[in-house]
Amino acid sequence: MQDHVTTHQAQEDARNEEILIWLNGRLVPKAQAMVSVYDSGFMLGDGVWEGLRLYNGTWAFLDEHMGRLFEAAKAIDLDIGMTRDEVISALLETQTANDMHTDAHARLMVTRGVKTRPFQHPSLSQQGPTVTIIMEHSRPSIPRPIRLATVPHIRGLPMTQDPKLNSHSKLNCILACIAAEKAGADEALMLDVHGFVNTTNACNFFIVRKGAVWTSTGDYCMNGITRQKVIDLCHANDIPVYERNFSLVDTYGADEAFLTGTFGAQTPVGEIDGRQIGTGDMGPVTHRLRALYKALIDKEAA
Ligand SMILES: Cc1ncc(COP(=O)(O)O)c(C=O)c1O
Secondary structure, three states, rough: OOOHHHHHEEOOOOOHHOOOEEOOOOOEEEHOOOOOEHHHHHHHOOOEEEEEEEEEOOOOOHHHHHHHHHHHHHOOOOOOOOOOHHHHHHHHHHHHHHHOOEEEEEEEEEOOEEOOOOOOOHHHEOOOOOOEEEEEOEEEEEOOEEEEEOOOOOOOOOOHHHHOOOOOOHHHHHHHHHHHHHOOOOOEEEEOOOOOOOEEOOOOEEEOOOEEEEEEOOOOOOOOHHHHHHHHHHHHHOOEEOOOOOOOHHHHHHOEEEEEOOOEEEEEEEEEEOOEEOOOOHHHHHHHHHHHHHHHHHHHOO
């Protein structure tokens, strides 16, 4: 049996049993934070969400997260029923109520709300949206570089369910992850409709070849905020960076590979489809980008 690691693994923290959850304007103990079985998020995965991190009293890249949330809600024609400032106030209220100062992770979710009948039509959600914020004490604890496996599940075209949407329904990604786990890996490496390497089921994906950083064109993956920060850091620090198509051949032969996401920042990849990537450990460019990202966060939270 191979050991499994996930890209969102955090240290155990007993305080998380006592947290308060923001649920439609009320702060509710975790054990009592319930939504209806008629909720469109539960019933159909009809909602959008953001994952945010608290560093040293500051929610990192809050503007970008709010921008993406409201853009996604508009795209699925969902009225959040709150202004941007009201959503931020709810986040801060939850943080204060939980006495959190750093190393916290928030999952801010908005669904179309409770339905009058258990069917699909969006007009059945008549009570307004369900808005919740789960905020946990969270220190990533990923004990070794991630192992990826490519899977048959691909990133869809934008006219089906645009993979840019941070939708509640993540079934395609979940099936990809299950397939990767069954293949003995930790997470799935997903290809786009043309067979180019695109992203993983939960993080954005980068390779490093001859000192240059490559990532997909961005057409079929989440428009990751960490992804963009890494690209910007490369530009600002004279590290060649390309958003381009590339194949598994380029990927297996890479010197380094890493993942990006709000939770784990930059997570090294040690193996893909049974091929060791570089030395199998975190490479120098990943190291450098992690340090640059940490400095960016320190500046943001100063
Ligand atoms: C499929 C997928 N890719 C990538 C990301 C990373 O995005 P970000 O850097 O904004 O956290 C996420 C996070 O929600 C995701 O769900």
